[in-house]
Amino acid sequence: MKKLFHIGEYFQEKYSQPLQRIGIDLALGCPHRSNGGFGDGCIFCTEDGARARHLTRVGLNLVEQVACGIEYVKKRYGENVGLIAYFQSFTSTNAPVSRLRELYSLVLSQADFKVVIVSTRPDALPDEVLDYLEELNEKYELFVELGIQSACDRTLQEINRGHDFAAVKNACARLKKRNLKVAGHFILGLPGEDFNDWMYTADQAAALQLDAVKIHQLMVLKNTVLAQRCNQNSNYVKPLNEYDYAAALKSFLQRLPENTLLMRLMGDAPESELISPRWWMKKGQFLSFFKEYFYSDNTQNGNFVLTHTADGTPTLYHPRYRQHFHSLAGAGSEAEKKFAEPSALPERLQKSASEKRPLRLLDIGFGLGGNSFAALAHSEKVSGCALEITALEFDLRTLQAALNLYNPNSKEFNILQELINNGFCRCGNSEIKLLLDDARNTIRKLPEKSFDLLWLDAFSSDVNPELWSQHFFAECFRVMRNDGALLTYSSAPTVRGGLFKAGFTVGETPSFGRKRSGSIAFINMPQEGFVPLSEKEKHIIFDSTAGVPYSDCSLNAAPEKILSQHKKLVERLRRRGVPKWYREKTVKN
Ligand code: SF4
Known part of the structure; x- marks a missing residue:
């Protein structure tokens, strides 16, 4: 038919x-x-x-x-x-x-x-x-x-x-x-x-x-x-x-x-x-x-499916991960609400400009480019600043599919085209460098203490655990400046548990498009307005199996293996009496 x-x-x-x-x-x-x-x-x-x-x-x-x-x-x-x-x-x-x-x-x-x-x-x-x-x-x-x-x-x-x-x-x-x-x-x-x-x-x-x-x-x-x-x-x-x-x-x-x-x-x-x-x-x-x-001839598009989000901006659905690239609450707003705002990006850009050095952003999971584009838009508003984005992406087809979301005369389209052709794009004082590979390989080659901001926007931890393990977070910790911050939309206890295990201090960021908040992680200098995790949240992470992080010590395990090892560890801990979830004790009079 x-x-x-x-x-x-x-x-x-x-x-x-x-x-x-x-x-x-x-x-x-x-x-x-x-x-x-x-x-x-x-x-x-x-x-x-x-x-x-x-x-x-x-x-x-x-x-x-x-x-x-x-x-x-x-x-x-x-x-x-x-x-x-x-x-x-x-x-x-x-x-x-x-x-x-x-x-x-x-x-x-x-x-x-x-x-x-x-x-x-x-x-x-x-x-x-x-x-x-x-x-x-x-x-x-x-x-x-x-x-x-x-x-x-x-x-x-x-x-x-x-x-x-x-x-x-x-x-x-x-x-x-x-x-x-x-x-x-x-x-x-x-x-x-x-x-x-x-x-x-x-x-x-x-x-x-x-x-x-x-x-x-x-x-x-x-x-x-x-x-x-x-x-x-x-x-x-x-x-x-x-x-x-x-x-x-x-x-x-x-x-x-x-x-x-x-x-x-x-x-x-x-x-x-x-x-x-x-x-x-x-x-x-x-x-x-x-x-x-x-x-539609969806084979042209790597089988990504175009979907419109609540704010009218489009996103794509990724059939392998069975997830959208963005929150359905609004693809356009998400980069702002989940990453730029809680990073205090404008203030950081101003500070780096006054220090006469570029602000370095590691965009992990470049995807359709929305986060990098939002960061570039901010950099254009701060005079004298330079933004250097290192974008990590696994699949070039993602960028090719993203071309369909933008007008061919738009800046975003041209940036994507440049990145696809040359892996690099200069935009005024700022630039984006695209590193195509498994982010676990790429991050190991990046110099230590070099990034002001890390924006982690991979698919969720249950389908893409490679980028949410405590060992990947340890690499994030290594490449982040002491005054830097790591931002992610995830609030999963297993993710936060991994961040703690890697040495970060972890706090909340405001929620967007769903009930739960996102996470922000620092090495030793939380930024102004830092919202620490509640005591209950900490108990969930440290006193229940919900907070057991994913492990990938060689940084090359297959996702299925990471998930099955995690499952086995959780089962072992459950048998030893560690509860699945932490519940506050109610005091009976
Ligand atoms: S059990 Fe229900 S579904 Fe099955 S044949 Fe009868 S009416 Fe139909």
Whole structure:
């Protein structure tokens, strides 16, 4: 599939008006669930079996459900809206055909429905039901929506679907033989599955020649077997964030035949019921992001994904680290609030100018360049000062991707271009030197006591522990002047523990875009306004395993090794009785 073809567009073209679904709950339960069709079933299924909530919570009968649904869609989408009868909840074919005939006829006699969608399981379609659906198909455009979820039998077993993929193939073949349209429902992110499994499912889905698909991310909802399993084992599923899911969805769709109708591309659930994944994008945001992403050639960009932050400035998402380069509270403001302001940068620039020496800044994790650009902007406001920035970056593709964020005539664009081409850029009295390598190698080659400021802006310590170990901090300590300061956005106890261990005095910086503060570290001369850590914070760092720093004594260990060694050390300490977290004792009277 090269072009997204939403079912709404198809209906609009065919009926010359938009169509909207009226969700109907026939209260037939599901043959796969215990307790008469309403007990345990698929592990992700909620108690209400995807019931149309706005109708059934108040116990409406079928006639009332239709009336209520029509009132809702007309109010929301206008009078000129056509109607789809959507038999949605549980298994809408779970009854003898005579009963189905009775219920469906009652619903369909209530309004001028153009389309009927029947949601069911592959193993709940006996021949007599197909006969009836064939009959309905003569009067309405009919889609049979089949729960498929995955083509991998081991997954179907794991999620307790109660049928295998052969049952899906069989149901599709029987439906197709009668010229009934089939929509397949798939979930990406099911337990034990990875990208290869999703692509296998996509290939199998393509072979089924489905007329439509409905795809969404796995959602862990409260009061489900899935939620219990995740509670018992935090690794049971790996929740997909927006970008993981978008990448998987794009590849999935690309394997489907052109003109497969798209019924749904993401799932959403009420905040109160959703455990994970908690996306920051709302439904509309995700769908417009996905549309842009689907048509973009993201291979040009090293797979970095452009995102707009709350202050309107753009940033990129890094798929390897599964993080954005900046806080979503504002890429533009972040450099100022997290680094320049708490460093007292203007005052330091003035002081160095009066001492007739350059101010030296080590920008660790240059990334998209935002921090260095903010520092340069400050240097332009202080007459007579010179700023020398040494920028450490691992991946040149980051700078190449950053070019997309700036106007080609802008100063930032030109600086990036110079750094990409020459590794150096002069800007008036100031300059930036780019050192491309693992920062652990580069920092060891830098002279000692040479930097006034170190701005540490690596990805977070749980994904990029190489740059947060006590041994890396020891190198930071070595290259920092005695009156210098190290700034970072992180307030993780393990990071602060590492800074202490390396010999720094550690304090707080104001928070920005999140509740927790950042950190500032000095060798022996805290600057004016220094906010020391609270006693409680110090106890957390020194008296619980939360403050155990990462260790990387050779400064070349793989991140996985650093994390696993850290985990083992924490487990050892826990066995010796060191608590996971420090809690203040409450004094009882
Ligand atoms: S088949 Fe559908 S209704 Fe039945 S348990 Fe599975 S998800 Fe729920």
